[in-house]
Amino acid sequence: LDSSNWRRAVGAITGVVLCVITLIQSFVSEEIWFPIFVLQLFSSVILTVNVCVALAYLPELTQDKSELARYNTVALIFFNSSVVVYLIAMTVVSSLLSTSDNDLASARVALLTVFVLQIIFYGISWFRLFTPRASR
Numbered sequence: 387l388d389s390s391n392w393r394r395a396v397g398a399i400t401g402v403v404l405c406v407i408t409l410i411q412s413f414v415s416e417e418i419w420f421p422i423f424v425l426q427l428f429s430s431v432i433l434t435v436n437v438c439v440a441l442a443y444l445p446e447l448t449q450d451k452s453e454l455a456r457y458n459t460v461a462l463i464f465f466n467s468s469v470v471v472y473l474i475a476m477t478v479v480s481s482l483l484s485t486s487d488n489d490l491a492s493a494r495v496a497l498l499t500v501f502v503l504q505i506i507f508y509g510i511s512w513f514r515l516f517t518p519r520a521s522r
Contacts, residue, residue: 393439394516400436401508404429408504412497414490443516475499 407429414422448454476496477486485491 393442394512394518397436397439397516398508398512400432400439401504401512403432404436405501405504405508407432408497408501412494412501414493414497416490440511440516472499 407425411422411425411429444454444457447457476492476499479495479499480486480492483491483495485495
């Protein structure tokens, strides 16, 4: 995929699939716990494909390996920081909505939040920033 013209299409499709899976998972309940678990396993595979396709664009940013390493470092710092911010935000939101004692309600709020964020960020990434072009 990293040297094919299908990168953007595969990235966009996997992004949409991830959004749909997250939306379905937001309906989690005790009755459908196992199917949600199976969807999560499938989602992990789809996410891996999505990340691999996105990483295929990195060598096109620069030919300088030290500059590429800096880009990767900044991206990892941003990713890990955003996870911490998300966890803190979900803790605050759960407290404000009084769902912190209800695991299912907290999970639903968290998943719906992720769904909205996925729509925004996958949409920007795969439909605006990653333009259709042949790989180098």
